[in-house]
Each structure stands twice: as C-alpha cells, then as structure tokens.
Amino acid sequence: MGACCIPLLLKEWLTVEDHKVPGGDMRQFVRILLILLIAAMPLLLAGQQVKPPDFSNLPWDPPSTFSILGYDPGTGEVGGAVQSRVFSVGNGVLWAEAGVGAVATQAIIDVSYGPQGIELLKKGMAPKDIIKAILDRDPDPRPTDWTKKGRQFAVINMKGEVAAHTGTEATTWAGDRQGKYCTAQGNILAGEAVVTNMVKAFETTTGHISLRLQAALEAGQEAGGDTRGKQSANMIVVKKGAGVWLNNDVVLRLQVDDNPEPIKEMRRLVELAARQRRPRG
Numbered sequence: 001m002g003a004c005c006i007p008l009l010l011k012e013w014l015t016v017e018d019h020k021v022p023g024g025d026m027r028q029f030v031r032i033l034l035i036l037l038i039a040a041m042p043l044l045l046a047g048q049q050v051k052p053p054d055f056s057n058l059p060w061d062p063p064s065t066f067s068i069l070g071y072d073p074g075t076g077e078v079g080g081a082v083q084s085r086v087f088s089v090g091n092g093v094l095w096a097e098a099g100v101g102a103v104a105t106q107a108i109i110d111v112s113y114g115p116q117g118i119e120l121l122k123k124g125m126a127p128k129d130i131i132k133a134i135l136d137r138d139p140d141p142r143p144t145d146w147t148k149k150g151r152q153f154a155v156i157n158m159k160g161e162v163a164a165h166t167g168t169e170a171t172t173w174a175g176d177r178q179g180k181y182c183t184a185q186g187n188i189l190a191g192e193a194v195v196t197n198m199v200k201a202f203e204t205t206t207g208h209i210s211l212r213l214q215a216a217l218e219a220g221q222e223a224g225g226d227t228r229g230k231q232s233a234n235m236i237v238v239k240k241g242a243g244v245w246l247n248n249d250v251v252l253r254l255q256v257d258d259n260p261e262p263i264k265e266m267r268r269l270v271e272l273a274a275r276q277r278r279p280r281g
Helices: 003-015 026-046 113-122 127-137 193-204 209-222 262-276
Strands: 065-072 077-084 094-097 101-107 151-157 162-166 175-179 182-186 232-238 250-256
Touching: 065 101, 065 151, 065 193, 065 209, 077 094, 077 101, 077 209, 077 250, 077 262, 094 113, 094 232, 101 113, 101 182, 113 127, 113 151, 127 151, 127 162, 151 182, 162 175, 162 182, 175 193, 182 193, 182 209, 193 209, 209 232, 209 262, 232 262, 250 262
Parallel strands: none
Antiparallel strands: 065 077, 065 182, 077 232, 094 101, 101 151, 151 162, 175 182, 232 250
C-alpha cells in the first residue's frame, strides 16, 4: 500500500455513513488510522535517501573504510587488509613488520600513527598502551578541519594481543570490534554488523592468513560495507624470511588502487598468490 493512498482511504472511510465518528467511535477511528500508517511505513522509509557525508570542507578525503588486522600463531604470520571508497587506500593505512606486529590507521588519519605504532611494538609495549601513548602525544595540529577526535587506529602484536581506538568525531557509523587474534574497525559504515561479521569471518575461516583476511573483507562488504561504495583495497602479510626471493619478510603485498569491485579483484590476487606459494623448509 503506497503512502499516497492514505489520504484517499481516509476520505473514503470518513464519507461512509457507518464510519462517521460521532464520539463513541473515536477508538475505532484511531485504530484504523494506525493500521494505515503502519502499512505505509516501509514505503515511506524506502523513499528516504541517505545523504552522503560532505567532506568538501576538509583538506583531504579521509580514508573512511573498514580494515582488519590478524595474527596466525600457527605460522607466525601477521598482517592486515582494508577496503575503502577512496583512491589507493593502501597509501598509508596498513603498516606491518615481521616479528613485530601490525597497525591500521584511518578515518581522520594521521599516517604517522603507523610507524609510531611499529616502533612502540619493537620496544615491547602492549597494544592498549600504544593506543594511549600515540593519542597522548598527538598535538592535534589541525583541530578545526582534521581533528584528532576523528582518528581511528588499531594495533596487534606477535602474541595476538589487540587494541583499537575510534574517535568520537569519526564519521558514523564508526566503531571497532575485537576477536581472537584479530581486530576489525571502520567508519562511514552501514552499521555495527560490518565489523562484527569481519571478526567472525576471520575466526571461522580456515587456511592461509591471507584467505582469512580476504574472507573478513567479504563479510564486511556483505554486511553493507562503506556506505559511499567501493574503490580500492590493500592487503599485507609478513613473516621473517618467508617472502619470495632472498632476505624478504613480505609474504604478500597486494594493492587494488581503482576498481569498481576491489574486493573481488583482491580475491583473484589472493588466490593467485596462494597457488604460487611454495612450502618452506
């Protein structure tokens, strides 16, 4: 029943002799009116357009996105994956170092949070303490148009311990969820289910860590993902001496900079890499 039909139905109802409201029938009138309104509500809601966030007053487009960091204690590999509706999201969001851990920095981003987090991990600082230390030392140099209150970042170490922070001014929906050996975070998302489903997918998918990170991206997208759409994706996995060729710690570094289906393209690359990966002695 369309919303436009309500006035016509009410007019017809009120003009029928038996349905006039002489005072005693007011309860029946209200009941029918409520039924009509409830019946039309889905169409009314469907007709509403969600207004995309306006970033025209900001100096840069924020990499508003969803990402996951994960660790595999069975192989000692650590890494992360990310998808966003910005060009080349891999340019600064994910940071990882073999034997150390990984960091994701996004939203109203300060890219320096990445290398800062890696350095503090090297010093043996716990992820939750790294979060606090980095936030405390952030001088907030652009509080009016690039405020630290909009920062979002996460840290994972080689024990699988995780921590994350979502600033109060990160564009809604924004939040983070932690699981066993993983943390998922995002902003400008369809809702909490995006990060919740990412964690579940990482925890329940089997196989190489790259396949588990990929499954997390897919689960996040299936839950609605970034409300602005899709454009780029990035994945990195590291482990001491486990990369191709000599003295290479990078197991995997994949980047999709501009694609209408970046997660599908990332799946193709992840599976291609899996077919080419050789067992290490």
